[in-house]
Amino acid sequence: MLRTARRRRAKDGGVWYPRWFWPSFAAPGAVWLLVLFAVPFYVVLSVAFGTVDPIFRNPVPVWNPIQWYPGTFRDVLGQIFGTNAFLGPPFLRTFLYVAMASAICLLIAYPVAYYVARYAGRRRGMLLVLLIAPFWISYMMRMLAWVNLLGNDGLVNRSLTSLHLVGHPVAWLSGRPITVVLGLVYGYIPYMILPLFAGLDRIDTNLLEAARDLGANRARTFARVTLPLSKQAILAGMVIVALPMFGDYFTNDLLSGSPKTSMIGNLIDDSVGTPGQGTNAAVLVLILTVILIIPMLYYVSSTGRATRERSG
């Protein structure tokens, strides 16, 4: 009985179903992503190495790789790295802002996730709900809330002036790096708390007890056991907030709107909307993709590894 069942299972897909049976389940989704996710990168390559229509100023893609024109690409690289590199500062700034914002995210998110994972007790469910609440509040609404608060007659300035901490309202919303960085932190921190919480929650408390039994104090237990065991979660959390920050331009537009704080995302968004700049936008998108490919591959491979571990 068992043997026949096993034989039947071994055969499924072979005798009972044609070989294309299970693949046909995956096919619609796979083809959808092929056409609208993978192929578009070839289109961007063709646009980036294409030309610009002399009259309408719209980009003209060149489909044949042999005829690709590298001029625009070279120009943009020159604008980033060359002597008259006016695109250099936004690139540097992007790295700086993203590094600062993800570091601040980690400094805030780690204690929060740690508390909920270790000490929340009966209030754990409620705290989790409150922690994921920002996921359900639109990003734009959360930024709008800060635009309201940080305006010249907003609550922040009014509190500061009424406490006589500043003489006159601070123009928080005109080109201040700190506003942009804190805006990024505010926007993306929920995405970090959840992986950190999941990682910290998985740590076996027996290990912590063993460390304490063997004479380590709290700080030492944390530094030698908890922290090393949560390294994966920290890295995953950093990557998951840094990736969208690199592609962010709207936080900057809403909270600063000044070229003094513009990032790669702003460069792309500005050139997409400008006639004659479409080719530049494609080149910048390619450069951004290349910059991000290593963290993206890291994240994909680490989730793949976690999946394999869970499936045993």
Add this chain to the structure above:
Amino acid sequence: MSEVAARSPMGNRFRNPWRKPRILESFIWLYLAWSILPVAIAVLFSFNAGRSRSTWQGFSLRWYFKDPVLSVWHDPNLHTALFQTLRLAALTTIIAVPLGVAFAIGIDRWRGRIAATFNFQMLLSFVMPELIIGVTLLFVFANLLSFVHLGTKAQFLGLVTFQVSYPVIIVRARMLSIGKEYEEAAMDLGASPVQALRRVLLPLLYPAIFASAVLVFADVIDDFVIVRYLSSDASTEPMAVKIFNSARASPTPALNALATIMLTTSLLLIVLGYVGYRFSTRGERRGAGPGFGDFAAEL
């Protein structure tokens, strides 16, 4: 024990291993205040009687429907945006969820290099920043698939592309935690693989399917980058784009009202989702049953 305590450099109070982490506790309350209060204030001012978004001038529903010109209900711009958002969210959920669930089931059984490549493609689409997806699709609809005109159709195609990985990831995670045993038991009892799939695996997947539908719907409501690039004109701009466009240009509290409506829709959805989740996991309840935390973990 006393030796341990003696070695501890801290004072007496810190020797108790069960002491409450008060500093940590106050930190988390500060964090929650920082994360929720700004939004609460924005919601509050959507009920302001005056035009200000920072001075309270009394309670009114003026910005929702009472004001004959500027309220969300009467300003044609704002209420077109509201319906565009809901339309896109519904369309995207209806297509992306079945597409993703079928993909998850298929890729789980389909071994080999092609399957691995498609799985990799799906995971990459999950981590790719939206800006990159939005701009590449804009080029595609302008140069290659030029029969797709910008507007609702292009937005829908873009949103499904961006969202389809969520149901795949959620459903596959659930399949891993279910394991193969139930299906194998069904097949040992004589079910064909398709019967086992339909009668055993699929019902076990309902919670995950449900959770991913809620997630996709809510995420489309929140979406901004793709819908903005792929919109044709003001009539296909959803709520998030309207908020972005007018946030810095002396808006009225009607904008807050619009954002509050978005927020309420999402919250209603999550309550509905939770009820549905409780219902679809009713067979698995032990003791108090899966709480909200489990539902959240499913997401």
